[in-house]
Amino acid sequence: MITVVGAGTGTPVAADALAGAELVVGGRRHLDAVRLPDGAERLVLGPLAPALDTIGAYVRAARPVTVLASGDPGFFGIVRALAERFGSGLLDVRPGVPSVAAAFARIGLPWDDAVVVSAHGRELRTAVNVCRAHPKVAVLTGPGAGPAELGAALGPGRILVVASALGDPVRERVERVTPAEAAARDWGTAVSVVVCLDGSRAPGGARTVAGPDARPPAWALDEAEFTHRDSMITKFEVRALALARLGPRLGDLVWDVGAGSGSVAVECARLGAAVVAVEKTADGVERIRANAAAHRVDVRVVHGAAPAALAELDDPDAVFVGGGGAELPAVVAACARRARRTVVVALAAVDRVPAARAALTGAGFSCAGVLLQSARLAPLPGEVTRLAAANPVFLLWGERPRASVEGVAQ
Template structure:
């Protein structure tokens, strides 16, 4: 049994003090080891290289036991408990207050509605995309992924307030409110947590689930849910298929290129993804903004002509191309990390679109979709009203293998043993 002690700067509770006093090996960050009463008799290992430290922990735990690991905040939350359990260790966890809980407490804010994301030892872009889409996000930072890098990624398109909480509970604790632009120019002390707040959005209503809200109650919304010019809007049935192939999620960035009414971008935002609507027409951009406001989501609108305008945008996970030729599709395919989905009315565009996707290394497929909707006729009868056929062409980068179904039916009828008879 390994004892894992959380440290938040406050004096250790008695069980943690006792475990430390009896320890043969104490492993932890330099600042924790310096701040705590580690007995002279105990061997200490500074947790720099986590893999090497885990090796030492494993050896000592097997030999004599008496291993204590000290980590920040709640070690069960984005902390060392996961790695110890993955190696099969049994652990006794004595947590302190997580830096995230402390940060929200310092800001005087509730946080059951906040997203908590980690950029510590991970790519920053997912954290940035979460901040683009959500009004209240706590970011656990790390080297090369701190307040300055976050500020650089969010400024100027995303007006936010940062609450940077440095060295919480430590001798250099400081809490600074600033704008993303200011965060890029100041030096920051590690460790820190950044609360990224969109104060222009109304406070979330009282919820029942912590963190991200559940997905939308409906999607592939009817065309009437969007203001559109003429009937220039992706039809609900086509949008349903496109959304299924785009797979928008929290942490993703989706481009909707040739966005028209912005219906695809808005639906992606409703799934929790960050979204950018790219549109060259000024009136359409205004219409997209009105639609975005009506749906209460965040979608950035980038006015300009693709492919040139795409050069200035951050890399997307997935792209929907509703307008633009093979040149635009190819530019999108070159940047997309996961998927490009293209909706086409003309048969002649299908081949060049497939070629544009495969030329950028995507595995391409296509389908023609046609729906016939039930339309009422006088006399309480219905006819089928056909919508225009649409080709959907899509390409995936390194598609993950799908789970294969069992080779043969494995469920044989089973004979159950009869229940023992009982006298009532």
Template sequence: MSEIFVYGVSGETLSTACLRQLTACVAVVVSKRFAPLLPADSPRRIAIAPVDEMLSQVAESLKTGDVTVLASGDPLFFGIGRRLVDRFGTGGITFFPAVSAMQLACARFKLPWDDLPFLSLHGRSKDDLAGSILPHRKVMLFTDHRNSPDRIAAALLQTLRHYGDERRLATIRVQVAENLGTDGEKLTSGSLENIARTRFGPLNMMLVEQDLPPADQPVFGLREQEIAHSRGLITKDEVRAVILHSLRLPRRGVFWDVGGGSGSISLEAAGVAPGLSIYTIEKKQEGRDNIRKNIVRYNRWSIHLVSGEAPDVLAPLPDPDRIFIGGSGGRLPEIITDCTARLKAGGIMVASAVLASTAQLAPQLMRENRLAVRCTTLQVSRREDCGQTMRQLNPITLVIGRKILEDNDNG
């Protein structure tokens, strides 16, 4: 039975074992970067990209003999190894890893990496960069041509300036390692501003470090007095807990917080599900100022503040998996109709209603838009220090709609 032998390459030479294996195989998978390292009598070459086409050619070649694959560093660490195992399984494939680019970068930066998070930015949207990078005290980034170090630094710089986080701007340190293990190896250190003005080669690793306050903030359970808000306009603690439970937030995806107010729902959602991309829509300047303060204070950079009024500003946003409607400005019919149209199949929409008229209208609108609907009314009573005096808060009705999957009309 034919086998696949995957050799990691670090530097500008092939190992003796790899050269010996090349003489016994019928084809070799190689990138343009490593093609010059092959001997003149090497077997038939298969381009490593596009990957799907490469996998098909490898499958065909295995009918006549073994195949060798040349890959950068450790093929099973953000490399081609995953795709090979997914396609061919583990039975007929052997890996010979070399030192990875990450290991070389950490060695050059003299940085222990047993506690270092790694993040691949291949294909990641610019909008998600701050939310992916800024929560970490230190993080190593695998960049690509789209998310290069200068563009990453520029995006972080723009975000921090937009939210007025001057303290963090002053503490972030960046290091970039280019062309590791080659004669063109180069190390660059600097601030976000310096890195944003520098151009780098395509083969690089990027380290971002910063001084963060102690991580003693709760993942969930912020209190009203801990969240910047104005004139008591904030979703009360107990109600916020039920809203988040009703939303059944996924680990990843898109969440719209329509009529964000202080941003309390978004803040808690970002803590519970840091992989979510959260878009908080708020039309009032006072509310947006509070949301900015809260994002900076609680390091919740997965929240994107959208200025304006729904549904007018919803069109450019990515389709949501979850929606919370905390305020409508008298435009609830438009908002629910537009939100339902954009909500992904199986997605959940929750609307809070203080007024009895809203509590009657919201479920009607959701049903008209073919959502499966249920309602919950909350009456919260508080006794400070468990004393005798009971203080009742205004009742809140939560209208919860789920977009029924097309092949499941029974919900």
């Protein structure tokens, strides 16, 4: 039997959890905080694979093992690895208070509406994108992915609550800082959780389901749901297929280049992605901001012309390119060089299709596309209906080969 005990965050280790253990495994601070049974071997956790091998030797010999872990070991913790290796039937899990629960308790906020993301041993960019997209996020930190790195990546517009050494009666600290203040400090290794808050989009109301808001009940919204100029907006039929090819999801960063009204940007944000909208006209910038506010999503708007305006942006997972003009091939090529997964291009002019397609294939993408032609039901006098044809639109999409995507993700 392997007894897995959640320690720290103010949770004491019960004596019976250690009684009879012949091997006690855990981080150095957890091991130092308990009295080991006489004769028990002590194993400080480092690389996980050798530790699992040692635990396996004790399990095969039917010798009892106790593993000490932080907080709730079933929440981004060692229970997953132990269950995969030895089976859940061999585990006696005794959870402590999760560090996320402790952090929110310290600042007096509920956390059933928070998104929790781990940056411990993982890419920081996912945590950053989640913090950009959602108003209440808890980030489990790790080396190279702490408050300083998170603050530097986020920029203004958020408040970070840094919870360090949770449960330690002497060293525990809970501090509210701006991203810039977080980026300027050396936080050491005691940080447990960073809570990222966007006060302008505070979640409201009682909850039935924990976690982020559910996916919206509808997408490819009608054009009337957005402010736009002279029908200069990606029509919902086109938007529906574009969203399907972009695949925006939690943790992604999406660019909407030549955003116009920002309808694609807003829809991607509603589906959980972090979004940057690039628009060269000042009135377009204001429309995008108004549409994002109306739909209660956070869209970062960059006022400038692509491709030059893309230079300082973080690399996206997916890109939507709208509009046209002579610079379109250069814009598509610049987006394709940076996109980790896919680029979708909407074009009204048939003349521009070959150059856009060449820009995608030239960047190593596989490329496909369709001509979308639709006719909507429209009323006529006498309570009859006609078909009103919409302007045809070409939609191209390029996808990076899967092996390349997996290589970038590493």
